Structures are given as structure tokens and as C-alpha cells.
Amino acid sequence: MxxxxxxxxxxxxxxxxxxxxxxxxxxxxxxxxxxxxxxxxxxxxxxxxxxxxxxxxxxxxxxxxxxxxxxxxxxxxxxxxxxxxxxxxxxxxxxxxxxxxxxxxxxxxxxxxxxxxxxxxxxxxxxxxxxxxxxxxxxxxxxxxxxxxxxxxxxxxxxxxxxxxxxxxxxxxxxxxxxxxxxxxxxxxxxxxxxxxxxxxxxxxxxxxxxxxxxxxxxxxxxERVAVMYGGKVVETGRVEEIFNRSRHPYTWGLMGSMPRLDWQQDVELHPIPGSPPDLFDPPKGCPFADRCPHAMHICHEEMPEETEVSDSHRVSCWLEHPQAPSVSGENNNVKVHIGSK
Missing domain, CATH: 3.40.50.300 (P-loop containing nucleotide triphosphate hydrolases)
Known part of the structure; x- marks a missing residue:
């Protein structure tokens, strides 16, 4: 269209x-x-x-x-x-x-x-x-x-x-x-x-x-579609079902983990995102979420990742998509997603 x-x-x-x-x-x-x-x-x-x-x-x-x-x-x-x-x-x-x-x-x-x-x-x-x-x-x-x-x-x-x-x-x-x-x-x-x-x-x-x-x-x-913004940049875009069920960026996981859900059982703990947004007077040269990301690597602080095409409608800017990145999971944020090398 x-x-x-x-x-x-x-x-x-x-x-x-x-x-x-x-x-x-x-x-x-x-x-x-x-x-x-x-x-x-x-x-x-x-x-x-x-x-x-x-x-x-x-x-x-x-x-x-x-x-x-x-x-x-x-x-x-x-x-x-x-x-x-x-x-x-x-x-x-x-x-x-x-x-x-x-x-x-x-x-x-x-x-x-x-x-x-x-x-x-x-x-x-x-x-x-x-x-x-x-x-x-x-x-x-x-x-x-x-x-x-x-x-x-x-x-x-x-x-x-x-x-x-x-x-x-x-x-x-x-x-x-x-x-x-x-x-x-x-x-x-x-x-x-x-x-x-x-x-x-x-x-x-x-x-x-x-x-x-x-x-x-x-x-x-x-x-129908969602664009996730952080620090003045779009870090992930996709259809609603992709962002909610198969999100790939740790910031998106953080947003999902801080939102209560009706299907949770009792005593499920919310996970707020620690830290503060980046200083846009002096923006970081790498990924804007690196200082708050539990999976950040050295390169995350040094260089902004290129956009990776997950599907025709789903794109993400994250170094975890690199073939040499370690395997990580979003399950700690109540998001059942697994990415990276096996």
C-alpha cells in the first residue's frame, strides 16, 4: 500500500x-x-x-x-x-x-x-x-x-x-x-x-x-504498527503482535516488563527500568539505551547499531542481533523472547 x-x-x-x-x-x-x-x-x-x-x-x-x-x-x-x-x-x-x-x-x-x-x-x-x-x-x-x-x-x-x-x-x-x-x-x-x-x-x-x-x-x-522511541531515536518498529509477542530490543522488553497484565497470577513482580534517560545536551555516540541495558556490551557504548530486518515489517537497532553477540533472553522482564547465538 x-x-x-x-x-x-x-x-x-x-x-x-x-x-x-x-x-x-x-x-x-x-x-x-x-x-x-x-x-x-x-x-x-x-x-x-x-x-x-x-x-x-x-x-x-x-x-x-x-x-x-x-x-x-x-x-x-x-x-x-x-x-x-x-x-x-x-x-x-x-x-x-x-x-x-x-x-x-x-x-x-x-x-x-x-x-x-x-x-x-x-x-x-x-x-x-x-x-x-x-x-x-x-x-x-x-x-x-x-x-x-x-x-x-x-x-x-x-x-x-x-x-x-x-x-x-x-x-x-x-x-x-x-x-x-x-x-x-x-x-x-x-x-x-x-x-x-x-x-x-x-x-x-x-x-x-x-x-x-x-x-x-x-x-x-x-x-496496527508500533514504533518504539528512546533517546530521540526509533529503536524498534513492527506490527503490534510482533512488538508485544516477539520484541527484540531490551528497551521494549523493559516497557513490557513494567506493564501489569491481566493474565498474570498472584505475586508476579513488575520490573521497572533502572536509571535515567540519556542527556540529550550531549547524546551518547552509541546505543542510547546502553547505560540502562542489562545486556550492554562494550560496543554498545561506542557505536550505534545498524538497523536489522527481522521480518518484512519488523526492524530493530540492537547489537544483540549481531551474529557474534551472546545469547540473551527477555524472560526476566516477563517477555518470553530469546535472541542471539545459540
């Missing part, structure tokens, strides 16, 4: 009073039409910066896309003009931000905020835009949309505000929807409803979704 988005060798840095932060360091990703790609990793791994780079929302200064390309329908978004990006945002690429209360304008009704994009991108008149806004609120499951369209964000509950954000993002039928931790501030019941809503809307519109999260339960529920 043709890719609707390709990110190649993306590097993003921020200049601060303390020096340069190398937030994203050579990220390669692709997104197919109609699929959901989840980007996972702990805070500071570069997930949101990668997504904001696609939207060209990196504040400059201090941020800068230093290298790489972001191809949307064969158009490099790192090189298009700001005017062209204004046309693309909302109409071709939509985004749901983490906190709807700070993302929605408190001085405007929810209806007007949906209508803004419709009037700007689709040149609708006021009457048609309002009808479409009501339709979108109804589509995302907000009751009494004819009334709610005239209300302000503070009159909505947390779940309804997130639904309103989805309505704004999907109003112009974008080809890509970027959801940056869309369920973080919601309770589990509302979270399940939002995820189900996104899947239903995706099925109707064939919108491709980039889902940014640190919640592996959300990933299992919603995504």
Missing part, C-alpha cells in the same frame, strides 16, 4: 541557555493510508517533537529541523512555505493535542472553533459551516449538538472537550490525524469511548492516524 507520509533521517534540535538539545536524532518512519501507527516511549524520547515537526509547529527559535525530509504526498513539508503549511494544517493533516482545556480557545464557542477551519479551508459560508459543526458534534457522540454548538469549552466535561477536539481535527476530512496522547487526562471509561470513536471515524473516512502514547494498553487496543 502506498505511504501517505514518510519521515526520513529527521533531526530536530533546540537551542537553550544551557546548550543544544538534540531532541530527535535520525528518525525514519512511514505511515500507510488508513492505518494507525503508534509511537511509544517514555517522556523525553522525542515522540511529540516528531509529530510537531510533521505539522511544522516547532517554535523557531529555539527549535529547528536541522536535517531530513518529511514527505506528504511526495511534497517535502520541511521546505514548503508557511502559507502552504497553513493550507495543509486542518485540511490535509489534523492534530489532537494532549490537553483539550488548554488547546481550545476559552473565549470562543466550540461551534465557532469547528467553523473556523471549514470557512478557511473549504470556503463555507456561515450557515453551511454551522450545519457542518453540528454534524461533527453529533458524529463524535456529543448529545444535543444543536445546543452544544453554542456553548463554551468550560461548559463541556473533560471527555466532551476531547470529543470536540476530535471534531475540530476531522471537520475537513484530513488524510492524516495526529493524536498526541489524546486520552491522558481521561478516566478509563471515557478513554475507551474515545479510542472506539477514533476507530469508527477512521473506518468511515480512511484517515491514517499517528497515535502518540506511553500507554501500551492503548497501543494494543488501537494500533
Amino acid at each position: 502506498k505511504n501517505v507520509l514518510e519521515i526520513n533521517n529527521l533531526h530536530v534540535s533546540f537551542q537553550t541557555y544551557a546548550g543544544e538539545v538534540h531532541a530527535v536524532r535520525g528518525v525514519d518512519l512511514h505511515l500507510e493510508k488508513g492505518e494507525t501507527l503508534a509511537i511509544v516511549g517514555e517522556s523525553g524520547s522525542g515522540k511529540s517533537v516528531t509529530a510537531q515537526s510533521v505539522m511544522r509547529l516547532i517554535p523557531s527559535p529555539p527549535g529547528k529541523i536541522k536535517q531530513g525530509e518529511i514527505l506528504f504526498e511526495e511534497k517535502d513539508l520541511t521546505k514548503v512555505s508557511q502559507r502552504d503549511m497553513f493550507r495543509l494544517r486542518g485540511s490535509e493533516i489534523g492534530m489532537i493535542f494532549q490537553d483539550p482545556m488548554t488547546s481550545l480557545n476559552p473565549t470562543m464557542t466550540v461551534g465557532k472553533q469547528i467553523m473556523e477551519g471549514l470557512k478557511w479551508h473549504q470556503k463555507m459560508n456561515l450557515s453551511d459551516a454551522k450545519k457542518r459543526a453540528v454534524e461533527m458534534l453529533r458524529l463524535v457522540g456529543i448529545p444535543l449538538p444543536e445546543k452544544r454548538v453554542n456553548q463554551y469549552p468550560h461548559q463541556f466535561s473533560g471527555g466532551m472537550r476531547q470529543r470536540a477536539m476530535i471534531a475540530i481535527a476531522l471537520a475537513c476530512n484530513p488524510k492524516i490525524l495526529i493524536a498526541d496522547e489524546p486520552t491522558t487526562a481521561l478516566d478509563v471509561t471515557i478513554q475507551a469511548q474515545i479510542l472506539e470513536l477514533m476507530k469508527e471515524l477512521q473506518h468511515k473516512t480512511e484517515t491514517a492516524i499517528i497515535l502518540i502514547t506511553h500507554d501500551l494498553g492503548v497501543v494494543a487496543e488501537s494500533a
